Amino acid sequence: MATGIGAPIAAGLVLAASLGVGFACVCDALKQKEEHDEIHDGLVALYHKFGSLERMLGALLDANTKEIRALRDRLDTAVLESLREVIRSGEDKIIEALEKHEGLMVSLGVYLQSEFETISKAIGRLEIGQAEILDALDEIRPRPRLEIPGLGESAANEFLYSARRVAMLGRDEQMVELGAFLAHEDPFRWWLWTGPGGIGKSRLALELVLQNLARWDAGFIPLANTPANTVWEGWRPTRPTLVVIDYLALRAEPVRRAIETLQGRALANNLGHPVRFLLLEREAGGRSGADGVGGAMRAGVDPPWWSEFDDRTSNESREKRLAARHAEAREMPALTEDAAWDVMGEILRGLKPGAALPDRAGTIAAMREIDARFRPLYLAFAAHAIAAHGNIRGWDQQRLAEFVLERERARWEEVGVDRGYKRLLFLATLVGGLDLGDMNGRALADAAAETGLTPEPGALDLGVYASLAGVSPGTDGAKTLGGLEPDILGELFLLETLAAERDASATADDTDGQRLLTLGWRHTPAKVAVTLSRAAMDFVGHRALETLYREPEDADARVAWAGAVVDRGVARGRSGDEKGAIEDCTTVIEMEGALTALVARAFFIRGAVRGESGDDEGAIEDYTAAIELEGAPAEEVAWAYVIRGAARGRSGDHEGAIEDYTAAIEMEGAHPVLVALAYVYRGLVRGESGDGKGTIADCTAAIELEGAPAELVAKAYVNRGFARGESGDFAGAIEDCTALIEMEGAPAKQVAQAYVTRGAARGESGDYEGAIEDCTTAIELEGAQAELVAKAYVTRGAVRGESGDDEGAIEDCTTVIDREGAPLYEVARAHTTRGATRAKSGDHEGAIEDYTAAIEMEGAPKKHVVMAYVNRSFARGQSGDHEGAIADCTAAIELEGVPLDDVARAYVNRGEERRQSGDDKGAIADCTAAIELEGAPAEQVARAYFLRGGVAAGAGDMASACRDWRAAAVLLALPAELQDLVEGWIREHCAGCG
Numbered sequence: 001m002a003t004g005i006g007a008p009i010a011a012g013l014v015l016a017a018s019l020g021v022g023f024a025c026v027c028d029a030l031k032q033k034e035e036h037d038e039i040h041d042g043l044v045a046l047y048h049k050f051g052s053l054e055r056m057l058g059a060l061l062d063a064n065t066k067e068i069r070a071l072r073d074r075l076d077t078a079v080l081e082s083l084r085e086v087i088r089s090g091e092d093k094i095i096e097a098l099e100k101h102e103g104l105m106v107s108l109g110v111y112l113q114s115e116f117e118t119i120s121k122a123i124g125r126l127e128i129g130q131a132e133i134l135d136a137l138d139e140i141r142p143r144p145r146l147e148i149p150g151l152g153e154s155a156a157n158e159f160l161y162s163a164r165r166v167a168m169l170g171r172d173e174q175m176v177e178l179g180a181f182l183a184h185e186d187p188f189r190w191w192l193w194t195g196p197g198g199i200g201k202s203r204l205a206l207e208l209v210l211q212n213l214a215r216w217d218a219g220f221i222p223l224a225n226t227p228a229n230t231v232w233e234g235w236r237p238t239r240p241t242l243v244v245i246d247y248l249a250l251r252a253e254p255v256r257r258a259i260e261t262l263q264g265r266a267l268a269n270n271l272g273h274p275v276r277f278l279l280l281e282r283e284a285g286g287r288s289g290a291d292g293v294g295g296a297m298r299a300g301v302d303p304p305w306w307s308e309f310d311d312r313t314s315n316e317s318r319e320k321r322l323a324a325r326h327a328e329a330r331e332m333p334a335l336t337e338d339a340a341w342d343v344m345g346e347i348l349r350g351l352k353p354g355a356a357l358p359d360r361a362g363t364i365a366a367m368r369e370i371d372a373r374f375r376p377l378y379l380a381f382a383a384h385a386i387a388a389h390g391n392i393r394g395w396d397q398q399r400l401a402e403f404v405l406e407r408e409r410a411r412w413e414e415v416g417v418d419r420g421y422k423r424l425l426f427l428a429t430l431v432g433g434l435d436l437g438d439m440n441g442r443a444l445a446d447a448a449a450e451t452g453l454t455p456e457p458g459a460l461d462l463g464v465y466a467s468l469a470g471v472s473p474g475t476d477g478a479k480t481l482g483g484l485e486p487d488i489l490g491e492l493f494l495l496e497t498l499a500a501e502r503d504a505s506a507t508a509d510d511t512d513g514q515r516l517l518t519l520g521w522r523h524t525p526a527k528v529a530v531t532l533s534r535a536a537m538d539f540v541g542h543r544a545l546e547t548l549y550r551e552p553e554d555a556d557a558r559v560a561w562a563g564a565v566v567d568r569g570v571a572r573g574r575s576g577d578e579k580g581a582i583e584d585c586t587t588v589i590e591m592e593g594a595l596t597a598l599v600a601r602a603f604f605i606r607g608a609v610r611g612e613s614g615d616d617e618g619a620i621e622d623y624t625a626a627i628e629l630e631g632a633p634a635e636e637v638a639w640a641y642v643i644r645g646a647a648r649g650r651s652g653d654h655e656g657a658i659e660d661y662t663a664a665i666e667m668e669g670a671h672p673v674l675v676a677l678a679y680v681y682r683g684l685v686r687g688e689s690g691d692g693k694g695t696i697a698d699c700t701a702a703i704e705l706e707g708a709p710a711e712l713v714a715k716a717y718v719n720r721g722f723a724r725g726e727s728g729d730f731a732g733a734i735e736d737c738t739a740l741i742e743m744e745g746a747p748a749k750q751v752a753q754a755y756v757t758r759g760a761a762r763g764e765s766g767d768y769e770g771a772i773e774d775c776t777t778a779i780e781l782e783g784a785q786a787e788l789v790a791k792a793y794v795t796r797g798a799v800r801g802e803s804g805d806d807e808g809a810i811e812d813c814t815t816v817i818d819r820e821g822a823p824l825y826e827v828a829r830a831h832t833t834r835g836a837t838r839a840k841s842g843d844h845e846g847a848i849e850d851y852t853a854a855i856e857m858e859g860a861p862k863k864h865v866v867m868a869y870v871n872r873s874f875a876r877g878q879s880g881d882h883e884g885a886i887a888d889c890t891a892a893i894e895l896e897g898v899p900l901d902d903v904a905r906a907y908v909n910r911g912e913e914r915r916q917s918g919d920d921k922g923a924i925a926d927c928t929a930a931i932e933l934e935g936a937p938a939e940q941v942a943r944a945y946f947l948r949g950g951v952a953a954g955a956g957d958m959a960s961a962c963r964d965w966r967a968a969a970v971l972l973a974l975p976a977e978l979q980d981l982v983e984g985w986i987r988e989h990c991a992g993c994g
Helices: 007-019 023-033 036-063 066-074 077-088 091-100 102-125 130-139 172-183 201-211 229-234 248-267 315-324 337-351 360-370 376-389 397-415 419-430 439-450 462-469 487-504 512-523 525-538 555-575 578-589 596-612 616-628 634-650 654-666 672-688 692-704 710-726 730-741 748-764 768-780 786-802 806-818 824-840 844-856 862-878 882-894 900-916 920-931 938-954 958-971 976-989
Strands: 188-194 217-220 241-245 275-281
Touching (some): 172 201, 201 217, 201 241, 201 275, 229 248, 241 248, 248 275, 397 487, 419 512, 439 512, 487 512, 512 555, 555 596, 578 596, 596 616, 596 634, 634 654, 672 692, 710 730, 768 786, 786 806, 786 824, 806 824, 824 844, 824 862, 862 900, 920 938, 938 958, 938 976, 958 976
Parallel strands (some): 217 241, 241 275
């Protein structure tokens, strides 16, 4: 530690840093001793020590050596600036200033402990001479520059996460997860957290940093200071270190290399202390969600930058990265209603102390319409809007952001910011921050200044610029001009600026904004493309989005622009603009010089949009083009196989679907997520085509696959349970569903489905009480989808009917039939189930009414239409309408794609009705057709033999009757009462028959 620092502050800070003692306790002890003077003297001495180093390095900058510049960049300017504020606060206010900078002072103690001795030695050698100075600087170990956003700042823009104007609420579970991440025994780990803009990723990371400063070196890597890989190679951590890297998309490749380097060092036992990388970005790649089939637009596709991060050119390097990954990308969950209300309430109480809060139910309902995920940023926007306007009913996300942007513009007018600085803010926002220390950034700033659009970089007033951006001015050596934040506000600022210019100018192509766009594309195309992609995701319907997306003239820029166009296609597809999505993808597909990977991605997305809109033929065509595209990334091809398989399955081409899923499964090096997905959905298709054993085999493969995500394992369990139940293995079905229900962290959708499937299996095995209990649990399960709740009602209704509770059965089915928006499949099933219950209780008219409703339902599943025809035929026969009954059976038989068991049942029922109407010849023909139907269920074959034998006996042909009755009896597939009956007839009438 440097000499000359007051003993209390030196000892207190180091103690607080090393032992984790709270800074407030240190301050309290110092207050009691009334050692204000020593505190002040110590801080002044510390400031002079830093200041002398800064001045010496400044003087040496004339030497223009890389080493000196690198050392200067490593100085913690946030610490310096905050120290200045503490010292300038005056002796009487020193304790207040110290308390304000609690996090800083703990961080400072950590910083001094690890770095100051080395720096002091270097300073001592500065007097020796130039050669010795360079030798001394070489001894200063390279280290990543970690900053703590908001330290020592007084942000005018209170919506910045670093302003911390309200407590972080509703994120306790996530903090526990991150605590486990830090505590893991491995020396190096990384973890990517994702979520849309404003969800609170950066704030969560900041709180993690602040809570762990006593034990960890922790902070964010500034975007403009992403270390070169040589830093990670030479860095020697002196304490456990938490590195937060936001905006991963803008530095995917260097971060990937850093991960590989640090994992290599960890494997060689060459780190010394634990290191954690916490990565933040809006979306991840890899399409790990199980909704990838039948919902490709919901699952999304890999963003363009993902290939730089998840580079697959070297299996060894990729395996090294994956070995260090803590877990799959973690998406930030939505806040609960309670947490959302707490956030809004705290902000509103701060804005209007003593005022009554608005109606909770109405406010939450309005907020849910605006943003169902209750993102904290939009909650803050909404609270301010309520404080200003009273309510937010009828508002949307764009209107809320426009309200906040107008307030910012009013503030700019108050401080008198001129147009040149606003243009500079536009440019900095467009390129994700203008780094004046970077060659491209400086060239861009100079080019803009040469056009007269922005001030000269050398003549910038950083205080004026900072007032515009809404943050405190940087230090004297600041090199980065940040854009307008939060990002959502910055994106809207770009769009609104372009919209206003277009409205005011007859030549929209020659506005200030368009000229700045041209400069941005020329100098930093990749960064501009990322900004466009984010703007499309957040404001896909904005009237100026097309202006922002104007195609650049430069060929290299057009390559980056094409990636942003594909992203806009994704955003349009998700928003329901299918035509716009298809147009964007077609633009890239037909673009000369577009990267093969982007063209493949465009085919994939266009296929997904077409599939979502019901155009399976077009979807299959696009997926085929992606598969056959020369040079297309293997991962994209594999996914195209999977999603084409889904489209083929939907169109009834089960054989083609199975072929595609098999191709994906057998692709060398295919991602476990993809393989698991292919197994699960190949199993579904096999089940639909009658191959129950194949379904069970595929689901088992998915369950046992190493690396399969929990969501797909859960889906495999419930699908296998269903298949086992369908095959009569009710014990196996119950076992699978129970395994899923007890699985930790299983998705609510799959859990609800498992309860319903287990309920059905319990009902089939005679456990009516357990079946009803399971279905009731599914109905009441929080987070269960409406489709599954409807399914649970109908299943419970069927079980109640089987157990003799006809009233309960009818009530459950009626609930689904009367429920607005209930899925067609379950409504049709409810009609057939209620019809069966009514028929059983003798209400044949009511039963016929229900079956007719199912038959006439537009879009009703064929399975239930067939069932309704067959069941209606029975009800009509019971009521004496044999002609109508025969017509219904004929309709069921003639339907295309009817399952064999339904066809066989229809033949037997029609044979019975023909016998009842006196057409013995027709009855025998129908029974014979059922018997000869290859693969027909044993029960229906036995019924056909039983019925045909009865017709023969009625005609006096006892030899034929006895042959048929014996054939029926030997199958042992008849219901117990019929089995007993036929065996009695055989004993009574067939003793003398051969």
